[in-house]
Amino acid sequence: MDVDELLDLEHQGWKSLCDSTGADFYGSVMTEDGVMVLANGVVLDRPAVVASLGAAPPWRTYRISDERLIRLGDRDAILVYTGRAYRDGAEPAFVALMSSVYTRQDDAWRLALYQQTPVPQTG
Template sequence: MNIAELLELEHQGWSSLCNRTGADFYGRLMTPDGVMVLAHGLVLEREEVVTSLNDAPPWRTYEISDERLVELNDDAVALVYTGRASRGDGDDFHALMSTVYRRRHGSWRLALYQQTPIPPAG
């Protein structure tokens, strides 16, 4: 498994959230039965993700760190990392992320994405 290839997909995803093309990007990347488990307590299916991203305010900056790859089998992996993002208006986001990818027809597709918020230090 190549962590660089999967990190590139994560960067493409975050970039799409910054430039307001997230609905199109995740609509293509997610498996038909894919879900996102979000930090604010929602579980969204693929079509709900696409709909929600159509009107989402863009992120201004993002950072991926502490990334690691967990191989599940030849065609499934989990990418785990710490993510930080900011909209520049005090709306900052800091969480542990897990993305499960499944290889379908030679391409990686997002099957499950999960966020666990990291509380502010203090």
């Protein structure tokens, strides 16, 4: 396992959020009991993630920076990074510290937990 492999999955996820295919992507990549802990304090299980992403407005663009991989063993890892995403219009960027916990199941990486911590806007 290397950072590039899991970083590629994160990029696939963000691209799906930009082209409105996030429900399909996360429905297939999340574990059955996986959850997302969002910046607004909401915790969504896999079915709720799929339902919410089906109606979510797309992101226009995104950037991942300061990525770091924490290995928990041969089959589990956490990818931590800063995410910055923009929607259309004058809305400010959404900036958060993000953590994705991956586990290896059936020879594929699956997302067990995704968590966002918003970065306060300054200035």
